[in-house]
Amino acid sequence: MKTTSLLPFILVVASTLSASEQFPIGILGGRGEVKAGSPLLTILSTDPDSPAIVAGLKAGDQIQGINGTPFTAHSNKIDDGGNGPQKALGEALDHLASQTDEQQRKIALDLIRDEKSISLEISLPFRPGLESEEGRQLLVADACKQLLKTRTPTGYWNSPVGLTGDRVLSAWALVALLSSDIAENQEAIDQAAAWLRGPDGNSWIPDDPMKKGPDNLGNWAISATAVALSEHRIATDDERDDPVIERCCNALKSRMSKEGLFGHDIVPGYSNKGFNVINTLSQLAWAMGSQAGMTLDEETWSKSLEQIRRSIDPNGGVRYWTMKGTGTGDASLRTSSMALALSIADQEAEMATKLGHYLATHPQRTREAHAVGSLGMMLAPSALWRLDREGYWNFAQEWRWYLSLMHRPDGSLHYIGGKRNNGGDGYLGKHRIGCIIAVLILTPPGEKLRLHATNVTQVARIKPGKATEATSPPN
Incomplete structure (x- = not known):
């Protein structure tokens, strides 16, 4: 010294x-x-x-x-x-x-x-670097181990904010596990899918979807569940997912106003100005549902898409509302989910490319944690892998420091908070959402998800498990 x-x-x-x-x-x-x-x-x-x-x-x-x-x-x-x-x-x-x-x-x-x-x-102890395949695989494996350790006994991940957060966190945790080592994660995958299907297979959605369910901000949970169970259906051929995916997709359709506007739940948000992030997440849910065998409702799709079309900034980012001047500093989640929806549904290639260009040009903005736990960090890598491979690798390099600091000497991961508007950091359980972010940044090249590629590498490789369905909500 x-x-x-x-x-x-x-x-x-x-x-x-x-x-x-x-x-x-x-x-x-x-x-x-x-x-x-x-x-x-x-x-x-x-x-x-x-x-x-x-x-x-x-x-x-x-x-x-x-x-x-x-x-x-x-x-x-x-x-x-x-x-x-x-x-x-x-x-x-x-x-x-x-x-x-x-x-x-x-x-x-x-x-x-x-x-x-x-x-x-x-x-320092030896640890392979993140610029190597070995280093990336190690971080993914450690993140998945932590997700497995932090499940509840019934197989879901509990959040600090109740059932909505539980559903969103569990859905994206399921997606993360599906994107990595299936054999290692089989039991957890089966249990998570069973829990997300919900009591009586209704995923906590009332028969009349315009009635509030047992939680608030339900559209975040419904859209995430549709994406997660669609990935599960594609990977496992588990037909028990079908009615739940359809129920989720139809609920989102019912909750959209005749003008194509959404809110957190059943009422269009912000004095009827709408809430674009639910449009983009709904379109991702519908696109994924169509990949899992559901019929894509073209009229509903087009009505929501028109709201997004009017909200795209000249730089390619999707603004908070259709109004001009609302900026794109916090646009990563809206832009990445919409880019994925278009690419997966094979629609509006020019628009998808423009959105992908925004993500490739502004990789630093994905850490703006508006509004739920840096979800843009989770979806932007998949969108870039589909639309801009060079942009994906630049993104991975940009966030190498973030992944390195997240990874502690005992192999566990601790979340690094969002920047500026980070009020949503605590919603989903910080360290577990950190694990999901790490996995979903690093796994697109493996192409195990439909989020990553149209021809995924694990279709029909695993069989649906025998996990029992959830019988009651945890909260």
Whole structure:
């Protein structure tokens, strides 16, 4: 450990730039914090028996660079992504931990401790890098293990916000497991599908879909369930999914107004201005349902599509509403789900390409967590794989730091929160949605989902399981 006098250091941060981010520090083990306008990464805690604590890294230490190269300042701007301390540390750890020579598998952190400069060398355990297939497979396997460990005894994933969140989280967890190692995940896949089919196979949707079910914000859950069970039907040939997929698709159709507008639940949102993200997620549900054998209602599809057509910004992003000037900084989920719907349904190729171009041009924006747990991070990779392969690989490289910092020394994953509008971060259970994000970023090249490709690689490879159907809602 080397100590020198600290050069005079003055940092002025405007109050408007004082927003901070707290996050895991990857294979080092612990948590850190960055603040907009500052190049310093402050250590908040270190994990027991971690490389960080073994080397003597302490809470309160401020990392100012790596091996003599100072960090640039962190920014709270969406288009800056993780530039600054987060990206520099995450990419350095991913690279250095992958070195086979133990002497090269070390990181030298330039710290400020007690107003003095310190150089602290930390030895890292071996971990294959995310630029290698081995490293990507390891992260997917660890994420799936964590999903398996965090299920409830009846096979679903419970959220902090009740049944709607349980259904959304469980649906996307099922999609993640289907996209990875089927044999390893067979029991969990069977149980999750059975739970999503719901009591009496009705997926908690009343016979009159214009009546509220037992939860709120039901359209998020209905659309996610349709996508997940469609993927399950394609992978397993399980006919028990059919009536539930149809019920979900019909419920979304019934809940759309005659003008093609949606809301969170049964009423068009925001003083009848609509809620475009439910349009795009419904169109994805209908597209996936058609792949699983349902009939696509062309009139309903077209009416909803017209709302989206009017909402596409010149840059290709889907705006919050049809009104001009609402911006596309938070457009990744709307844009990626709509791009997938069009590509899967083989419709509007020019529009799909334009949406894909937006995603490829603005990969940093997918971490804008509007509104539910960074869902854009989950769907943009699949959309890019279908529409822009170079854009997909650029996306994976852009978020390499994020995946690296998420992956802790014990193999577990901790969620890294959304940027700016992150009110939805806590809805679905942060670390589990983090696992789903990691899996769905890395698995498109395997093409095991219809989300990834029209000719998937696992059709009819697995048989439907014998999991019993859910008998009552958990909440």
